[in-house]
Amino acid sequence: MLFKVDMTVNIPLGFPAAEIEEIKLREKNYSQQLQREGKWRHIWRVAGLYANVSIFDVKDAEELHQILMALPLYPFMQIRVEALCRHPSSIREDDR
Amino acid sequence: MLFKVDMTVNIPLGFPAAEIEEIKLREKNYSQQLQREGKWRHIWRVAGLYANVSIFDVKDAEELHQILMALPLYPFMQIRVEALCRHPSSIREDDR
Amino acid sequence: MLFKVDMTVNIPLGFPAAEIEEIKLREKNYSQQLQREGKWRHIWRVAGLYANVSIFDVKDAEELHQILMALPLYPFMQIRVEALCRHPSSIREDDR
Amino acid sequence: MLFKVDMTVNIPLGFPAAEIEEIKLREKNYSQQLQREGKWRHIWRVAGLYANVSIFDVKDAEELHQILMALPLYPFMQIRVEALCRHPSSIREDDR
Amino acid sequence: MLFKVDMTVNIPLGFPAAEIEEIKLREKNYSQQLQREGKWRHIWRVAGLYANVSIFDVKDAEELHQILMALPLYPFMQIRVEALCRHPSSIREDDR
Amino acid sequence: MLFKVDMTVNIPLGFPAAEIEEIKLREKNYSQQLQREGKWRHIWRVAGLYANVSIFDVKDAEELHQILMALPLYPFMQIRVEALCRHPSSIREDDR
Amino acid sequence: MLFKVDMTVNIPLGFPAAEIEEIKLREKNYSQQLQREGKWRHIWRVAGLYANVSIFDVKDAEELHQILMALPLYPFMQIRVEALCRHPSSIREDDR
Amino acid sequence: MLFKVDMTVNIPLGFPAAEIEEIKLREKNYSQQLQREGKWRHIWRVAGLYANVSIFDVKDAEELHQILMALPLYPFMQIRVEALCRHPSSIREDDR
């Protein structure tokens, strides 16, 4: 099942730089691991913002929930979730 | 350049069915032509709504504008545009 | 998979009464058929409003989409969809 | 009487982990006690969010108020309440 | 049980004056009947608006729903409902 | 003159409990004094929230302002004010 | 008593020009009459909009309500009302 | 040129009382000086709120900006600016 997830990151002013760099590194590794597994299909940066638009391909809402709650940056994020379907006008059977 | 476009379609109650079917057919053909050209990279249906999330890959904002203004369903749509960048955590050079 | 769907119905002033009664009757039959099949688990009226809160139990977002698009009252509705998971504090394995 | 309650939990960054774990444990016990008493009919997790959708079955608004104010996580919550009625299309006399 | 109900009335431009006067008269009679029965405890005009703030005292949400749906002006109204409790600082046992 | 005032109270996490209890006690005494004087006609709790709906009966906006600014909980409150009139459908000359 | 009233006028496309001109003329006469009586203290145009900011000086909310409901353009207006007080920093006793 | 400025003041809980009193005193002196110069034409308190509605009469937007940025309470304020014109229905040439 496909979900679009909008993530906006908000680091408080004065948060220790070393700590946030370490969290971002874990976030990147975690994201790339899920991308390689095909569960995090797409991730794009929103121009000018510390935010991304992502497409997840998971078994169900439960798997999506577990993946998102384990994001190292989750405590800093605002999240919006929308369930997606294949579009009848799409020319691909399984749009990746 | 990549753009995310959210399109929500709103057909007024009582709009002639034959006319709207003809417009939808032209919309589908137009969309599929642009998908084959690689300009309309992705189109997903938002579950439960007459709405889609689309990713466009165009030369610039001008080309995006011309494509959207020519959508047969454009007069019935509410549109939201966001410019996207490659995300530094993406594992693909050119995320399609 | 579970989804919460908020539906708000808006009948335009002056819409023919006989026609809307016929649509409402089809809506009721359609809803009760889906309730008997276990796909429309719950439907509650929001006090004071022509609106309901519903819980659907479907295979995936695609099945939800097909069910909602076929609602006889769909052209009169405003819809909001949220994907749900089992809650870790729930005392039931499969909360119905 | 039935009420739908949307609860969103917001733990401030840096709140002591041990303290919040202890509060969450009390929250879980409290919720499960009320579920066993039939007062907290349903609780579902909203996918991707630290939030739930709950259905309460209480004597009146006063009982609902006392239950919610005693939630161990209440000081961390944003709450939205809607009074519900049986829906005329429901196939159950007392939808639980 | 007490409910606060905010009602805003919106008569479309050009709606036949005789018809709306007849509806308003029925609304007034209906409201005054419910006031005499003690179910519609208070009704105040919001200064400058075609809107009121009302307090209802009913058995439950179902009774409130039936009362509101039968308002002659209901098809012209926007409605907001909030369930109320006795306030612990109130000096009256049953604030009317 | 009548005013409806919506008050929502927000106590920051970690605010000293003894201090807030003392402020709430002063708030209660202050409110009850004004109720006895007939200036604070009604106060109802909004179910599930640390919020109230109040009706004030004061000489003018200046008196309302002085009363509200002196609320012991004022620095913790979000306030919304609406001026009210007698409603032409009310069955009471002076709705208290 | 002073009230600030924001009025935004919305004439539907295609509304008969002669009719609206006649209404505007009555509006102007009505407004100027109230200005001469000192009840409509100020009226300013909001730059670029068919909207005004007005200050009324009336006996109470009831008088304000009667004045506004009798505005010839009232059925075309969106209205927002705020009760005002003398400001403690004002250098005038009765700011006109 | 006339501008309407809405100012809402927000003093954080626990801000040193002596310091804020000193700032408020400077604010009052500053405001009264500008009133005497005719640049700050009107200032009214919004009933029940720590907020005001003000009318400025300045040479241009630049002068307005300099005046507002120098408000002693500016760092505590939320500001909304609207440019005003003389209203064609006003009975005064230069509405003060």
Added chain:
Amino acid sequence: MLFKVDMTVNIPLGFPAAEIEEIKLREKNYSQQLQREGKWRHIWRVAGLYANVSIFDVKDAEELHQILMALPLYPFMQIRVEALCRHPSSIREDDR
């Protein structure tokens, strides 16, 4: 004086095409005349929308108001106005 004006155009479905083309032509001529006079400094299309961002350089708010009210498309527009100043970081004395 500089103003930023956001204009969004909304042509109702079914509005006669010939009539709207004639209005758009007059709009274009009017806009270009004002651009040549230096009063309408900039006009940019917002990508994907029937909307523009414009910068006006006028004597005062009154002149801006007269210019905007005379736009042939004004009855179809939603307008937002913000007064601008020279920015202290700008490298141009008179940013055109």
Added chain:
Amino acid sequence: MLFKVDMTVNIPLGFPAAEIEEIKLREKNYSQQLQREGKWRHIWRVAGLYANVSIFDVKDAEELHQILMALPLYPFMQIRVEALCRHPSSIREDDR
């Protein structure tokens, strides 16, 4: 490619003055360098607010993103981005 960027700056109360002055100075130098390079075409102050409206002329969304993320004041800013096109009514080929 042109982008409009709205930037609103928010310096927390009590942030060290020397530190913020140093950041503002770097911001000014950075902005003026980009203006001289022709990438930051326009910057205007919004009257009364610590905010600006800017027009950027960059190769693509990626370049815009890099420029904005490097703004010394970025951690204090709220940002809104809109992609722009040449307007068909503009009298300039390349509106600067």
